[in-house]
Amino acid sequence: MINKWQDIVKQKMRSTGETQETLAEKLDVTQSGVAHWLSGRRKPDTDIIASIMKAVGIKEITINDDGSASENSIQCDRNTNNFYIEVLDVKAGAGDGYLNSDVQEVIKLIEYDNEQAKLLFNGISSNNLKVINISGDSMQGTFESGDAVYVDISRRSFEGDGIYVFTFGRNLYVKRLQIIKDKLIVISDNKAYKEWDIREDEIDQLYIHGKVMLSQSMLLRKHG
Structure with a gap:
């Protein structure tokens, strides 16, 4: 079964107790809009997907060649005195x-x-x-x-x-x-x-x- 970006978001929501209603409040949209996006019935633009991921605490998602998705993050040694x-x-x-x-x-x-x-x-x-x-x-x-x-x-x-x-x-x-x-x-x-x-x-x-x-x-x- 392909793990889509929606699946990763929903898994994150389950682990943190996030609901569609609370996510909708964070995004300032309707609960039905969130439901459509997470079900795949509507296709949000890139900015909305980024906002959804940020709202549930996901750094970013990589889409693999086979269509599967995985959560990942950039790893680097950051100098706290610098600007990235x-x-x-x-x-x-x-x-x-x-x-x-x-x-x-x-x-x-x-x-x-x-x-x-x-x-x-x-x-x-x-x-x-x-x-x-x-x-x-x-x-x-x-x-x-x-x-x-x-x-x-x-x-x-x-x-x-x-x-x-x-x-x-x-x-x-x-x-x-x-x-x-x-x-x-x-x-x-x-x-x-x-x-x-x-x-x-x-x-x-x-x-x-x-x-x-x-x-x-x-x-x-x-x-x-």
């Missing part, structure tokens, strides 16, 4: 959107000296920062495909013009968002791509995962 950011195995589409898997896997940690981190991240907690990679060229000039972006995941609503990581429909994007009159406009920095808008009747398809704070180029350039 998780790099997720997730790509955000700077183009037509990149469809990701259902589970966010932490593939490595980036370590900073605490003083350096204060200067770079303006006091943001390491728990609220994640690193993901860019796929596509629609943000060319600002990001290149393969660049890493540092995302403040505490900013999960529109907070003025800026670059956001967001899901619309089933696709994950990194784009500029700007409000013009009563429309939310999605803007690509590469002018070869047309801007598009999210109408009021489509806003329920939008989920903002965070706001981009910094980026790091991954390009290799040959010189001579």
Whole structure:
């Protein structure tokens, strides 16, 4: 029998006495919504699965080649005086959107000296920062495909013009968002791509995962 992510979550809930009702309260959703997710009748997005795992005390889940799942965690000797950011195995589409898997896997940690981190991240907690990679060229000039972006995941609503990581429909994007009159406009920095808008009747398809704070180029350039 395949051990799915739902099975691991339910096993953890049994061991801790967690119920669907208490989990729903933590996630600020309905009990029936939790029941649908855990039964597999509805497929939550990656951010919801991560929230479920965090709420029940699971560090992360690895999905194996045979479809089975196992709980695991990154093992490393951490210097308590340093600042660590998780790099997720997730790509955000700077183009037509990149469809990701259902589970966010932490593939490595980036370590900073605490003083350096204060200067770079303006006091943001390491728990609220994640690193993901860019796929596509629609943000060319600002990001290149393969660049890493540092995302403040505490900013999960529109907070003025800026670059956001967001899901619309089933696709994950990194784009500029700007409000013009009563429309939310999605803007690509590469002018070869047309801007598009999210109408009021489509806003329920939008989920903002965070706001981009910094980026790091991954390009290799040959010189001579």
